[in-house]
Amino acid sequence: MTEDSLPRIVGFLCKWCSYAGADLAGVSRLKMPASLVPIRVMCSSRVNPLFVLKAFLSGADGILVTGCHPGDCHYQDGNYYTRRRFALTQKIFKELGLEADRIRLSWISASEGKRFVDVVTEFTENLKTMGKNSIKAEIFL
Amino acid sequence: MKGKIITSQNGLNQAIKGILKSLLEKGLFDAILVPTRVPSGESFVYLLIKDKNLIESCTPLPPIMPIQGARALRELTRLGKTSLKILCVMRPCEVRASVELSKLKQVNLENISFMSIDCPGAFILKDYINDPEKFDKLYQNTLKDWEGENIRPSCNICVRFSHQDTPADIHIGKIGMKENGVIIVPLSTQSNELLSKIDIECTQETTEWQTGIKEKLQKKAENRNKAFSELKGNVSGMENLNNFFSNCINCHNCMRVCPICYCRQCFFDSSDEVRIAAENYFSRAQNKGGIKFPTDMIFFHLGRMSHMGISCIGCGACEDACPMDVPIAQVFEFMADELQKMFNYIPGRDREEQIPVLIYKEDELHEYEDMEDLK
Amino acid sequence: MKALKISKLPDDAIRELLLSLFERKKIGGVFALAKTNTHNYAYALITNKELLKNITPTIPLMPANAGKLLSRLTMIEPVSTPIAVVVRPCELRALFELVKLEQAKLDNLLFVSFTCSGVYPTRFMIDGIENKLKAYWENIRTGQILQDLRESCRICENFVPDNADIILTLMGKDNSNESILLIKTEKGKNFLEDKSGQLIEADLELKKIENMRSKRIDEKKRVFADLKTEDFGIKGLTEIFGRCINCHACSKACPVCYCKLCYFESSESEYSSSTLEKELNKRGAVRLPTDTVFYHVGRLIHVGITCVGCGMCSDACPTSIPVFTIFNKTAEHVQQLFDYIPGRKIDEQIPLSTFNKKEFEEVED
Ligand code: SF4
Ligand code: SF4
Ligand code: SF4
Ligand code: SF4
Ligand code: SF4
Numbered sequence: 076m077t078e079d080s081l082p083r084i085v086g087f088l089c090k091w092c093s094y095a096g097a098d099l100a101g102v103s104r105l106k107m108p109a110s111l112v113p114i115r116v117m118c119s120s121r122v123n124p125l126f127v128l129k130a131f132l133s134g135a136d137g138i139l140v141t142g143c144h145p146g147d148c149h150y151q152d153g154n155y156y157t158r159r160r161f162a163l164t165q166k167i168f169k170e171l172g173l174e175a176d177r178i179r180l181s182w183i184s185a186s187e188g189k190r191f192v193d194v195v196t197e198f199t200e201n202l203k204t205m206g207k208n209s210i211k212a213e214i215f216l
Numbered sequence: 217m218k219g220k221i222i223t224s225q226n227g228l229n230q231a232i233k234g235i236l237k238s239l240l241e242k243g244l245f246d247a248i249l250v251p252t253r254v255p256s257g258e259s260f261v262y263l264l265i266k267d268k269n270l271i272e273s274c275t276p277l278p279p280i281m282p283i284q285g286a287r288a289l290r291e292l293t294r295l296g297k298t299s300l301k302i303l304c305v306m307r308p309c310e311v312r313a314s315v316e317l318s319k320l321k322q323v324n325l326e327n328i329s330f331m332s333i334d335c336p337g338a339f340i341l342k343d344y345i346n347d348p349e350k351f352d353k354l355y356q357n358t359l360k361d362w363e364g365e366n367i368r369p370s371c372n373i374c375v376r377f378s379h380q381d382t383p384a385d386i387h388i389g390k391i392g393m394k395e396n397g398v399i400i401v402p403l404s405t406q407s408n409e410l411l412s413k414i415d416i417e418c419t420q421e422t423t424e425w426q427t428g429i430k431e432k433l434q435k436k437a438e439n440r441n442k443a444f445s446e447l448k449g450n451v452s453g454m455e456n457l458n459n460f461f462s463n464c465i466n467c468h469n470c471m472r473v474c475p476i477c478y479c480r481q482c483f484f485d486s487s488d489e490v491r492i493a494a495e496n497y498f499s500r501a502q503n504k505g506g507i508k509f510p511t512d513m514i515f516f517h518l519g520r521m522s523h524m525g526i527s528c529i530g531c532g533a534c535e536d537a538c539p540m541d542v543p544i545a546q547v548f549e550f551m552a553d554e555l556q557k558m559f560n561y562i563p564g565r566d567r568e569e570q571i572p573v574l575i576y577k578e579d580e581l582h583e584y585e586d587m588e589d590l591k
Numbered sequence: 592m593k594a595l596k597i598s599k600l601p602d603d604a605i606r607e608l609l610l611s612l613f614e615r616k617k618i619g620g621v622f623a624l625a626k627t628n629t630h631n632y633a634y635a636l637i638t639n640k641e642l643l644k645n646i647t648p649t650i651p652l653m654p655a656n657a658g659k660l661l662s663r664l665t666m667i668e669p670v671s672t673p674i675a676v677v678v679r680p681c682e683l684r685a686l687f688e689l690v691k692l693e694q695a696k697l698d699n700l701l702f703v704s705f706t707c708s709g710v711y712p713t714r715f716m717i718d719g720i721e722n723k724l725k726a727y728w729e730n731i732r733t734g735q736i737l738q739d740l741r742e743s744c745r746i747c748e749n750f751v752p753d754n755a756d757i758i759l760t761l762m763g764k765d766n767s768n769e770s771i772l773l774i775k776t777e778k779g780k781n782f783l784e785d786k787s788g789q790l791i792e793a794d795l796e797l798k799k800i801e802n803m804r805s806k807r808i809d810e811k812k813r814v815f816a817d818l819k820t821e822d823f824g825i826k827g828l829t830e831i832f833g834r835c836i837n838c839h840a841c842s843k844a845c846p847v848c849y850c851k852l853c854y855f856e857s858s859e860s861e862y863s864s865s866t867l868e869k870e871l872n873k874r875g876a877v878r879l880p881t882d883t884v885f886y887h888v889g890r891l892i893h894v895g896i897t898c899v900g901c902g903m904c905s906d907a908c909p910t911s912i913p914v915f916t917i918f919n920k921t922a923e924h925v926q927q928l929f930d931y932i933p934g935r936k937i938d939e940q941i942p943l944s945t946f947n948k949k950e951f952e953e954v955e956d
C-alpha cells in the first residue's frame with residue numbers, strides 16, 4: 076500500500092497516556108499503518124472542538140482525539156469535559172450532514188500500546204471504506 | 217496613452233477572461249484574485265485562482281460588490297508578502313483601497329499587480345440577492361450603454377470610475393467604445409512588455425475611450441455636487457445628525473465591512489467602550505433623564521469618521537451591509553471629500569504618497585490654530 | 592396568584608406600574624424600549640420619571656437583544672439602584688445565560704415581562720410599523736400566528752417569561768381596557784407591597800397559551816423540515832453560506848456570543864500568505880475572505896448549547912441568510928442531548944461547564 080492511498084488521520088494525543096501508549100507501541104515494535112499525524116497535547120481537554128473542525132475542513136480524512144480513561148485524567152476531570160464537548164461536536168456534525176464518522180474519541184492509557192495500535196488500525200480501515208475526505212478539494216469554504 | 221482595441225462578441229467579462237487565461241497559461245502570474253459567482257448563484261466572492269481551468273467560472277466585473285476587494289487582499293497579505301505573483305482583478309475603488317491599505321501596512325504590495333476595469337457601478341447588494349435574474353438582465357443593458365439605473369448611490373456620484381487616480385498596472389476600458397469594443401491599456405512600461413508576451417501590442421490611440429470618460433465624468437460630477445449639497449443640510453448640527461441616523465441600530469456593521477477599517481478590534485468595541493461600570497451609565501442617564509442602549513451611536517459614527525475619513529475611498533461597502541439602509545456611505549463620502557480637500561489628498565491614487573495625518577509640515581494649517589497671546 | 596388589575600391599555604398599565612414604583616422610591620430607573628423618533632424605537636435606561644411617557648414596552652420590535660444590553664450595563668458591577676427591566680422572554684433567557692457565563696449580574700433588577708406574541712423584523716422600522724399594530728393586536732386576541740413576524744417568533748415555544756417577577760398576560764386576550772399583571776415572585780411582591788390599587792387572584796391563561804404553543808410547534812416543524820440541514824453536508828453548507836460576506840453581524844447581534852474578541856476575529860484566525868498558498872496548491876483556488884464555513888459551524892459549536900432562539904442573527908444579516916433557522920434547529924438537537932433549555936433556570940449549570948461521570952458512553956471507545 077502506498078502512502079498516498081492511506082487515509083490521513085490527525086491525532087490529538089494526551090501526553091500523559093495515549094502519547095505514552097503510542098510510544099510503547101513503537102518501542103514494542105508493533106506494526107501499525109502510517110496514517111496518523113500525531114499532535115501531543117497536555118490533556119484531551121486541551122483539544123478545542125475548533126481544532127477538530129478545522130482539521131476536518133482542511134481535508135484530514137480522520138480526526139482522532141485520545142485521552143486517559145475516565146477517572147484517570149492527570150487533571151482529575153479534563154476528559155469528562157472532553158467527552159461532553161465531543162458529544163456536542165459530533166451532534167452538530169450529524170445535524171449538518173457532515174461525516175461524523177470521521178471524528179473519533181478513544182481512551183488509551185500509557186500501558187495500552189496494543190490498544191493504541193488497534194484503534195489506529197481500525198480507524199484507518201473504517202476511513203478507507205469511507206474514501207477520501209472530499210472537503211480537500213472544496214473551494215468555496 | 218496607448219492601448220489595444222479588441223472586439224468582444226461575448227461581452228466584456230468574456231474578453232477579460234481570455235486575457236486572464238493567457239496570462240496564467242504563459243506563467244506570467246501564479247494566481248489571479250478575481251470575483252466569482254458562488255455555487256448557489258445569487259452572489260459573488262473573491263477567489264484566488266491558480267488552476268487555469270477555473271478561470272472560465274469567474275466574473276471579472278460582477279454586477280455587485282458584496283466584498284470589497286481590498287478586504288480580500290488584506291486577508292491574503294496582512295501578515296506579509298506573498299511569494300506568488302498575483303494579479304488582482306478589481307474595480308477602481310478596490311484598487312485604490314488596496315493601495316491605501318498598503319500605506320497603513322495592512323496590505324503588502326510586493327508581487328501584487330492590479331488589473332482595473334471601467335466600472336459602470338454596482339447594484340445594491342440586497343436588491344440583487346432578492347432577484348438575481350432580474351438584475352443580471354438589467355446588468356446586460358448597463359454594460360452596453362453604461363447608463364446605470366438602480367445603481368448604488370455611491371456609484372452614481374463616483375468620479376473615479378475608470379483609470380483616473382487609480383494606480384493599477386493594466387486597465388480595461390469600455391466607456392465610450394463602439395459596439396463590442398474593449399480597450400486594453402497598460403499603465404506602465406512593464407505592463408506593456410507583459411502584454412506583448414501574450415501578443416497584445418498596445419499601439420492604438422485611446423481617444424474614443426478618453427472622450428467617453430470625459431462625458432461620463434461630467435455627468436457624475438454633477439450628480440456628486442447635487443448629492444453633496446443636499447446632504448450638507450441634512451447632517452449639520454446635532455439634531456439633524458440624530459435624525460439622519462434615526463434608523464441606525466448601532467450595530468457597527470458598516471465598520472466591519474469597510475476595507476479601510478482594518479483594526480482587529482475596533483476602539484468602539486474595545487474594553488474602553490464596552491466595559492463600563494454600571495454607575496457610569498447611571499450617571500450619564502441621570503444627566504439627561506435617560507440614555508439610549510447601545511450607547512454612543514453618534515460618537516461611533518463621528519469617531520469612525522475621524523479615524524478613517526481621510527482614507528475613505530467612497531466604495532459604498534458600508535451602505536450595502538447596513539441592515540437598516542442608513543445612507544451611511546453617502547455621509548462618509550461627503551465628509552471624506554471635505555477632509556481630503558483640506559489636505560489635497562486622494563486616498564489610494566499613488567503608492568508613494570503618504571497619508572496626510574501620518575505626516576506633518578512645520579509650517580501649515582495655521583488657520584486652524586490659535587497662536588495669539590491671550591489678552 | 593396575586594395580580595394587579597389596571598384598567599388601561601398594556602403600555603399604559605406598565606407605565607402606571609413603573610411610575611408608582613418610582614414614586615414610592617422602589618426603583619431609580621427603568622430599562623425598556625422607548626420611542627426615539629417618529630418611527631424609531633430603541634432600548635433606553637430612563638432615570639427621570641417624566642420620561643416614562645416615552646416607553647413603549649410592547650411595541651413589536653427588537654432592535655437589539657436586551658439581554659446583551661443588560662450585560663453591558665452590569666458587566667463590571669451590579670446596578671446599585673434598583674431598576675425595573677421590561678423585556679421579552681427570550682431577552683430574559685439570554686440575560687440568564689449571560690449571568691451564568693459571568694457576563695451580567697442580576698442584583699437589583701426587577702423583571703417585568705409578558706406573554707410574547709413576537710416581533711417584526713427590525714427592518715420594518717424603516718417604513719414604520721405603526722400601520723401593522725392593528726393587525727398585531729387583533730392576532731393576539733384571536734391567537735393566530737402573523738406570517739410577517741420574524742421567523743424566530745413564529746416558531747418560538749418559550750414565549751411565557753417563566754423567570755420574570757411580574758408578568759403581564761396578553762396572549763389570547765382583548766387587552767383593550769384592562770391589563771392583568773401577575774405577581775409571580777417574592778421579589779415582585781416586595782416591590783409592590785404598599786402599592787394601592789386592586790389586587791385580584793389571577794393566573795396565566797393556560798388554555799390559550801397551550802393553544803398558541805401547539806400552533807407554534809406545528810409551524811416550527813414545518814419551518815425546520817423545509818430547511819433540510821441534516822442533508823447539508825459540505826455542499827449544502829457552502830451553498831447556504833455562499834453569499835455570506837463575512838461581516839460577523841450575526842455574532843455581534845447574538846446575545847450569547849459574548850466574547851469581546853471573537854476567536855474568528857482574533858489573530859488565531861489570521862493566516863500567513865504561505866498558509867494560504869498551501870491551501871491554494873491543495874484546492875486550485877481559495878475563497879477570500881476564508882473560513883466562512885469554519886466560522887459558522889464553529890460559532891454553532893460555541894453557542895449551540897446556549898442559543899435562546901431570539902432570531903437576532905437572521906435579523907442582522909445583510910444578505911438574508913437564514914442563520915437563525917440553521918442555528919436554532921441544530922441547537923435544539925444539541926440542547927435535547929443535554930436536556931437543557933437555556934435561560935430557563937438561573938441555578939441550572941450550562942452543560943459544558945459541568946459533567947457526569949457516567950454519560951455519553953456512546954461517543955467514546
Ligand atoms: S467608509 Fe464606507 S465608503 Fe468609505 S471606504 Fe469605508 S466602506 Fe467604503
Ligand atoms: S449605520 Fe447601519 S451598519 Fe452602521 S451601525 Fe448604524 S445600523 Fe449598523
Ligand atoms: S444564535 Fe441567533 S437565535 Fe440563537 S441566541 Fe444567537 S442570535 Fe439568538
Ligand atoms: S463565535 Fe465563539 S468566539 Fe466568537 S463571539 Fe461567539 S462564542 Fe465567542
Ligand atoms: S450576518 Fe450574514 S453575511 Fe454577515 S457573517 Fe453572518 S451570515 Fe454572513
Ligand code: FES
Binds near residue numbers: 090141148149150153
Ligand atoms: S490528562 Fe489525559 S485526558 Fe486529561
